[in-house]
Amino acid sequence: MTKCLRWLLTAAMILITAAGCASTPKEKTPLVVFAAGSLIQPFDALEAAFEKAHPDVDVLNEYHGSIQVMRHATELHEEIDVVATADDALIPLLMYDRSDPATGKPYAAWALRFATNRLGIAYTERSRYADEVTSENIWEILTRPDVRVGIADPRFDASGYRAMMVFTLAQGKQAPADLFDQMFMGQFRYPVMLVGDGSGGTLIHIPEILETKKDAHVVIRGASIQLIALLESGDLDYAFEYESVIEQHGLKLAALPPELNLGEAGMDDVYGQATVKLDFQRFASVKPEFRGEQIGYGITVPANAPHPEAAVEFIAFLLGPEGRQIMESYSHPIFEQVTADHWDQVPAKLQPLVTAAP
Amino acid sequence: MKFSPFWVFSWMAGGLVLLFIGLPLANTLLSTPLENLAATLSDAEVGRSMLYTFGGAGLATLLAVVGGVPLAYLLARTEFPGKRVVEAVVDLPVVIPHTAAGVALLLVFGRQGTLGKLFQPLGIHFTDDLNGIVVAMMFVSIPYLVNASRESFRMVDAEMERVAMIDGASPWQAFWLVTLPQAWRGVLGGMLMMWARGISEFGAVVILAYHPKVVPVLIFERFQGYGLDSAQPVAVILIVVVLVVFSLLRTVLLRPEKP
Numbered sequence: 001m002t003k004c005l006r007w008l009l010t011a012a013m014i015l016i017t018a019a020g021c022a023s024t025p026k027e028k029t030p031l032v033v034f035a036a037g038s039l040i041q042p043f044d045a046l047e048a049a050f051e052k053a054h055p056d057v058d059v060l061n062e063y064h065g066s067i068q069v070m071r072h073a074t075e076l077h078e079e080i081d082v083v084a085t086a087d088d089a090l091i092p093l094l095m096y097d098r099s100d101p102a103t104g105k106p107y108a109a110w111a112l113r114f115a116t117n118r119l120g121i122a123y124t125e126r127s128r129y130a131d132e133v134t135s136e137n138i139w140e141i142l143t144r145p146d147v148r149v150g151i152a153d154p155r156f157d158a159s160g161y162r163a164m165m166v167f168t169l170a171q172g173k174q175a176p177a178d179l180f181d182q183m184f185m186g187q188f189r190y191p192v193m194l195v196g197d198g199s200g201g202t203l204i205h206i207p208e209i210l211e212t213k214k215d216a217h218v219v220i221r222g223a224s225i226q227l228i229a230l231l232e233s234g235d236l237d238y239a240f241e242y243e244s245v246i247e248q249h250g251l252k253l254a255a256l257p258p259e260l261n262l263g264e265a266g267m268d269d270v271y272g273q274a275t276v277k278l279d280f281q282r283f284a285s286v287k288p289e290f291r292g293e294q295i296g297y298g299i300t301v302p303a304n305a306p307h308p309e310a311a312v313e314f315i316a317f318l319l320g321p322e323g324r325q326i327m328e329s330y331s332h333p334i335f336e337q338v339t340a341d342h343w344d345q346v347p348a349k350l351q352p353l354v355t356a357a358p
Numbered sequence: 359m360k361f362s363p364f365w366v367f368s369w370m371a372g373g374l375v376l377l378f379i380g381l382p383l384a385n386t387l388l389s390t391p392l393e394n395l396a397a398t399l400s401d402a403e404v405g406r407s408m409l410y411t412f413g414g415a416g417l418a419t420l421l422a423v424v425g426g427v428p429l430a431y432l433l434a435r436t437e438f439p440g441k442r443v444v445e446a447v448v449d450l451p452v453v454i455p456h457t458a459a460g461v462a463l464l465l466v467f468g469r470q471g472t473l474g475k476l477f478q479p480l481g482i483h484f485t486d487d488l489n490g491i492v493v494a495m496m497f498v499s500i501p502y503l504v505n506a507s508r509e510s511f512r513m514v515d516a517e518m519e520r521v522a523m524i525d526g527a528s529p530w531q532a533f534w535l536v537t538l539p540q541a542w543r544g545v546l547g548g549m550l551m552m553w554a555r556g557i558s559e560f561g562a563v564v565i566l567a568y569h570p571k572v573v574p575v576l577i578f579e580r581f582q583g584y585g586l587d588s589a590q591p592v593a594v595i596l597i598v599v600v601l602v603v604f605s606l607l608r609t610v611l612l613r614p615e616k617p
Contacts (some may be wrong), residue, residue: 068582076583126470148469156583209403212486214567219486221568222579229461229565234470235485280584 022065028046028058031310032079036066036086036297037225038117038159042330043084049326052319057310065223067288070094073302074107080302081311087158088113088298092341093288094207100304108300110345112354114319114338115297115327117242118263119162121254122228127237130252138254139175142238143182148217150239152224154206155278159224161206163240166260166275168194168202174260175228180204187216201273208280242295244332268293284327301347313345319353383597390594398591404576407592408599409574414488415556418496419549421551422503427545430507431533435516440450448505451498459497460565467566495556508536511537521574546611554604 035043047059052088063078066085072078074094085091088319089112095108106120121138128148152160171179181192181321190207197203212220219236221227227239228249238254243263246253258264262271271292278288299318301311317323324334339344343356367396398404433445451459467474467484484490514537522532538545560574569573573596606616 064582071583071585076581211403211571213482214487214570216486222582229464230468230485233464233468235464235468 006301023084028056029307029310031057031059031307031314033061033082033084033314034069034072034080035061035063035082035084036069036158037063037223038086038152038245039063039084039297039332040225041248042244042332043328045326045330046318046323049313049322050073053317053322054310054313057313059314061310063223063225065152065160067088067094067158068156068222074098079304079306081307082314083302084297084299085158086295086297087290088296089290089343090158090294091298091300095300095302100230103304105303107302107304109144109303110340110342111298111300112315112319112338112340112346112350113296113335113357114299115332115334116263116265116295117244117297117332119166119240119242119295120160120246120256120261121238122231122241122246122249122251123238123254124231124234124252126234127231127252128236129283133254135254135257136174139170139179143179143280143305145217147237148219149183149237150219150221150227150236152227152240153210153222154276155210155218155280157223159240159242160220161204161276161278161290162198162262162292164192164204164206164276165271165290166240166262168204168274169260169271169292174257184218187212187218189213197275198263201275202273204276206276224263244330247331262292265294287352308347312349316349316353319350386597387594388405390590394587394591398588398595403571404573404592404595407571407573407576408595410488410491410570411534411557411596412599412603413498413576414491414572415495415553418492418556419503419553421492422496422500422552423432423545423549426500426503427507430504430545430548431511431537433504433508434511450501452501456498456559456561457565460494460562463490463494463497463562464567482508483562484566486567486569488567489569491570491572492563494566495559496561498562499552499555502546502555503548506548506551507541508547510541510547510617513544514540543611550604550607550611554600557600 030269033043033047040061043061043063044052047061051057051059055192062072066087067090069083069085070090071094073080073083077100083091083095091108091111096106099106121142123133128146129144133141141147151163152162154164154166167175167180167183171177176182184192188207189211190209190212192207193205195205196202210220212218219227221230221231224239224241225245227236227241228251230236231239231251232249241251243253243255245262255261259267259270271294274292276290280287299315301308301315318327319334319338327334338354339357340354343351343355346354365525368412372380429448433441435450464485465471467490469475469478469483469485477484482489486492519532519536522536527535558574559572560578562574563572571579573592577592577596581594
């Protein structure tokens with residue numbers, strides 16, 4: 001017994017020493033990338049390709065719902081090199097206006113709008129009524145009480161508030177005029193409310209506490225990617241996801257028409273009919289409000305990034321031929337012309353790759 | 359105790375461990391602004407979440423006793439082929455990552471899972487339901503009950519049970535009147551450990567039942583969504599309640615008998 005213990009102690013000492021030695025030689029630059037959950041697959045591939053091209057950099061990807069990605073930078077004060085979100089409007093909203101207490105500077109000064117996406121409804125062969133689905137009856141199927149529909153939490157994930165917008169945009173056109181109420185009435189402990197916005201559009205109020213009731217047919221998760229597993233296990237019948245994600249996972253897609261999928265250029269007048277407002281009284285210093293517009297993915301380097309040069313290198317790689325090819329292969333193409341908000345603030349190396357936003 | 363470098367080393371090393379456990383807890387408790395704490399105390403969601411957490415873990419423990427205690431007794435008293443395998447199976451939930459446990463449970467208790475389908479006609483659901491919380495907590499914490507009970511049954515002299523049975527007691531009577539009065543502290547200790555482990559479970563619960571939110575899920579969500587200021591008071595309340603409840607229970611129920 002004592003012999004055994006002594007042996008174990010020795011082994012532990014050797015391991016500790018070895019670990020100490022192993023970490024000293026050849027330090028790699030850690031590049032911390034926080035990205036929206038819908039970018040998991042292409043960004044993992046991007047990580048591998050970038051590290052191959054830059055063996056001295058170790059890319060550390062972390063994925064969350066888009067709003068949470070922001071909050072990791074601005075509220076939890078984590079040191080992040082690259083921030084990529086599924087809604088480029090979040091960068092001005094949550095990063096320009098807030099200053100890092102350590103430096104006194106805003107968390108970000110510029111943002112690139114690099115890709116779009118389309119919102120769609122994912123399902124599988126096992127989903128209830130899967131064999132009946134058409135683009136006409138999908139809304140009616142979603143409101144059936146025995147059908148479980150997954151939506152990302154609109155408080156944390158862009159795909160969540162976008163899905164809510166889609167319901168109001170569809171009602172009265174592709175769907176009955178009371179679609180929103182049919183879908184969400186009585187589902188939450190504190191109701192999600194739909195009112196007029198005063199100019200012919202609709203305004204959705206999301207309460208501070210969003211919790212579904214027992215046996216609700218609407219299922220909420222923190223990020224849309226968390227719904228995929230539930231869809232695959234059969235616990236969800238339908239889920240609102242981005243088309244790129246649906247294709248990456250080989251799920252069935254009930255495609256939404258251009259006026260609903262939030263992915264077409266030049267339709268912002270239509271999309272802008274829906275607004276989502278987050279009613280946070282206690283926690284957040286900003287009360288975010290989102291007006292419908294074409295989906296734009298945004299990327300930036302926070303002002304307090306510990307490795308800004310490697311971060312710029314990473315974004316240049318994403319916008320270069322190899323990055324474009326990777327994104328394309330994951331059904332998530334990069335814009336022909338990437339635009340920049342505050343172009344004059346964009347790092348010099350990236351400026352030639354982008355044009356100033358109109 | 360004679361003064362020797364050995365004891366100095368032991369006290370110093372042990373002290374470091376205590377500091378390692380105590381410091382984060384004490385820091386969390388002391389660095390929370392009182393007004394945040396007051397607001398959180400009156401937060402209905404936190405109260406409800408507490409109820410689900412402590413109640414769910416309690417329910418899981420009570421249900422587990424029905425099968426766990428007999429299993430522990432079998433493992434303590436009998437030899438059978440494959441006993442080692444059974445003991446390893448009992449320990450499995452401790453060893454596997456709890457997120458993996460959650461996935462495994464989802465595949466069995468989910469709406470399309472074997473047991474999920476079986477219970478559905480009875481109106482019993484597991485995903486996003488208290489039932490799911492109970493199942494997830496039970497899965498990850500039952501080893502504590504079985505192992506503690508088994509050890510305490512082992513401490514009871516099997517000879518005394520045999521003597522009781524020679525005197526005409528049935529196996530039931532021998533268990534209730536001879537074994538349990540001597541082993542109950544160990545069983546109860548195991549139940550407390552299981553309850554505590556259930557309360558603290560996050561990984562398996564969050565996969566099977568994100569809603570209704572147990573406190574660990576609520577803390578995670580508030581930390582992720584709103585930052586430290588809103589997560590910390592919830593954590594403090596949980597830490598305080600757990601400390602009070604468990605120190606009380608330990609002193610009242612598990613006080614060693616005076617010789």
